[in-house]
Each structure stands twice: as structure tokens, then as C-alpha cells.
Amino acid sequence: MDCKKIRDLLSEYIDSELNGRLSVEINQHLSSCDGCRQIHEAILGSSVNILRRSERTKAPEDLWERIKAGLEEKKPNRPFAPLFIQQPAFSLATAVAIIIIAITAIKLPGRETGVVASYMEDQIEFFEYLANGNGLGQEAEMIDLGTAIEKYLL
Amino acid sequence: MEAFEKIYKAISNLIYNVAYRITNNTQDAEEATQDVFIKIHRHLKEFRFRSSFKTWAYRIAVNTAINESRKRSKKTGLVAVYDDHTESRETVNNTRRDLEKREAQAAISSILNKLNCDQRACVVLRDIEGLSYNEIAETLKININTVRSRLKRAREKFLVLKCANSRFG
Numbered sequence: 001m002d003c004k005k006i007r008d009l010l011s012e013y014i015d016s017e018l019n020g021r022l023s024v025e026i027n028q029h030l031s032s033c034d035g036c037r038q039i040h041e042a043i044l045g046s047s048v049n050i051l052r053r054s055e056r057t058k059a060p061e062d063l064w065e066r067i068k069a070g071l072e073e074k075k076p077n078r079p080f081a082p083l084f085i086q087q088p089a090f091s092l093a094t095a096v097a098i099i100i101i102a103i104t105a106i107k108l109p110g111r112e113t114g115v116v117a118s119y120m121e122d123q124i125e126f127f128e129y130l131a132n133g134n135g136l137g138q139e140a141e142m143i144d145l146g147t148a149i150e151k152y153l154l
Numbered sequence: 155m156e157a158f159e160k161i162y163k164a165i166s167n168l169i170y171n172v173a174y175r176i177t178n179n180t181q182d183a184e185e186a187t188q189d190v191f192i193k194i195h196r197h198l199k200e201f202r203f204r205s206s207f208k209t210w211a212y213r214i215a216v217n218t219a220i221n222e223s224r225k226r227s228k229k230t231g232l233v234a235v236y237d238d239h240t241e242s243r244e245t246v247n248n249t250r251r252d253l254e255k256r257e258a259q260a261a262i263s264s265i266l267n268k269l270n271c272d273q274r275a276c277v278v279l280r281d282i283e284g285l286s287y288n289e290i291a292e293t294l295k296i297n298i299n300t301v302r303s304r305l306k307r308a309r310e311k312f313l314v315l316k317c318a319n320s321r322f323g
Contacts, residue, residue, distance in 0.1 A: 011306040015280065017287050043309050046316040047265050051281035054262050055255065059170035059187060064162055067191045068155065 001025060006036050014040075014048055158195055165208070166191075168283075169215045175266060175278040176219035178226070186222040190215050205292060212279065212293045220271045268315060269308055276304040 006029050012018050013026045030037045169190050174183035193214050201210055266274055275294060279285045280301075287305075291298040 011309050012302065015287065015305070017302075039313070042313055042316060047277075047309060047312040048281055050258070050261050050265060051277065054258065054282055056167060056171050057174045057183075059166040060184060063166065063170070063184060063187060064159065067162065067188050068159075070188060070192055071155070071158075071195055
């Protein structure tokens with residue numbers, strides 16, 4: 001490999017991002033070529049070593065209190081949905097009402113009417129079943145993400 | 155909130171350090187960090203473990219810090235100059251150790267100040283946070299060749315400036 005190619009790869013060599021064979025080749029070249037060795041040392045000296053030895057800055061002590069205050073301030077604003085949709089009982093009732101309105105308002109053409117209507121009836125039955133307190137509550141409690149880390153994060 | 159405080163304690167210094175190195179000063183870094191944790195809290199349920207939590211947090215931190223930095227340059231029309239973190243947070247005294255610390259801090263600031271936001275993000279993640287090219291690519295959602303070329307260009311820039319300084323300075 002010539003000097004130009006070696007110099008092209010020096011940044012990756014410094015970061016140990018080259019495969020073993022290339023890395024050995026560059027290593028050998030640097031031990032025998034003064035010009036490339038000087039460039040290698042200059043790259044390390046001009047930035048890499050300075051940044052890698054830098055001390056880590058720490059977050060200010062009171063930052064958590066500020067974040068906590070920010071989170072508590074934002075808590076009451078539930079995202080987007082109108083108030084009545086946020087209440088589970090209302091949301092079920094609303095869903096049932098929307099489906100009933102959709103069935104009565106939309107006139108479907110001949111053959112498809114039967115299939116869609118029976119699908120909609122099934123949906124109504126299902127929503128009524130849920131609205132009577134069946135299903136959802138128990139199911140929601142049973143959802144377990146299963147891993148310790150998920151419990152920790154969520 | 156207690157569980158979230160544990161997350162904060164585990165990664166706050168990491169987030170703050172990235173934010174401080176990418177933005178130009180402590181005030182922006184604090185605002186960015188605050189913003190990052192509010193975003194993490196809001197989107198925690200969307201985190202699906204497809205990437206590591208650290209990568210996800212780094213991504214939010216880098217993007218938020220870059221936005222903060224751009225907002226400031228837009229507002230002032232200038233790239234803010236790095237402030238001296240050690241001087242603003244600790245009692246200034248003239249012991250040799252403190253002097254060395256401030257000099258090192260100034261050197262880091264002057265290096266990072268010469269880069270644009272994209273290059274700075276790559277350099278911070280590589281040389282300060284120690285991420286591999288793959289991890290940087292995943293964090294910034296860019297191609298690994300872009301990581302490679304941004305780091306190479308940044309180092310060439312430092313080299314040219316060093317040569318110019320030693321020749322004319």
C-alpha cells in the first residue's frame with residue numbers, strides 16, 4: 001500500500017475500525033515511514049488525544065428537581081382526545097353510538113348490504129358486551145410484558 | 155416517578171455531557187437535558203427494545219442538543235462560544251490542577267467550536283463517548299460511510315488548523 005492510501009485510512013486506523021490484516025499493514029508501514037508516522041501523531045495530537053482524555057461534565061444538582069417540576073406541570077394535559085373520549089365508559093358508549101349511526105345513515109348497495117350489516121351487528125354486540133363490564137377490564141390487568149426491564153421502564 | 159428518577163440518575167450525566175459538548179454552553183446544555191428527559195418520559199412507552207435504551211437516549215440527546223444549538227445561532231446570528239464549565243460551576247482558585255483543568259477545557263472547546271453540528275455530533279460520540287462507527291450510525295440514523303467521512307473530514311480540518319497555527323502562530 002502506498003503512502004496516500006495509508007493516510008486515507010489513518011482516521012479509521014485510529015478508531016480501530018479496520019480489519020486485522022489492514023491494521024497490521026498500516027502498523028508496519030508507520031514503523032518504517034517517517035512522513036506517515038508524523039501525520040498519524042499529528043492527528044492524535046491535534047484532537048483525538050485531547051478529546052479522549054477530557055473530563056466528563058456532570059449535570060447540575062438541581063436539574064432533577066426542575067425536570068420533575070416540568071413533568072408534573074405537564075401531567076394533567078392528556079394528549080389530544082376530547083374530554084368525553086378520555087373516560088372509558090363514555091368512549092365505549094361513543095363507539096357504539098357511532099357504529100349505530102353509521103349503519104342507519106349509510107345506504108349500502110344490494111348484495112354487499114347483507115355482509116356489512118351482519119358484520120356491523122357483530123361489532124355492536126361486541127361493544128355492548130364490553131360496555132356491560134365484560135372483557136376489557138380483566139384483560140387489561142392480565143397484560144404482562146413479561147420482563148423485568150420492561151416493568152422497570154414502563 | 156420513582157422509577158423515572160432511577161433512569162434519570164443512571165443516564166443524566168451521560169446526557170448532560172453530550173448536550174454540553176454539542177451545544178456551546180451550560181445554559182443550553184441544561185435546557186437540552188431538561189427537554190431530553192421530558193421527551194424520554196413522554197415517549198417511554200413507545201420504546202420497543204429494537205435498539206438499546208442507551209442508543210435511543212443518545213439519539214434524543216444529540217437531536218435535542220443540535221436543535222438547541224441551531225436555535226441559538228439563528229437567534230443571535232452567531233455561533234456561541236463555548237463557556238468554561240469548570241469556571242462557572244466551581245470556585246475559581248489558582249491551584250495548578252485547576253489551571254490545567256481550565257486549559258484542557260478550553261482546548262476541547264476550541265476544537266469542537268471549529269466543527270459544524272453534524273461533524274460535532276460524530277466527534278463527540280466517537281472521541282468523548284467512545285461509540286463505534288456502527289453505534290454512531292445507529293444513533294444518528296445515518297449511513298456508516300457518512301460517519302466515516304464526517305470523522306475523517308473533521309480530523310483533516312484539525313490537522314490543517316494545527317499546521318496553520320504552528321506556521322503562522
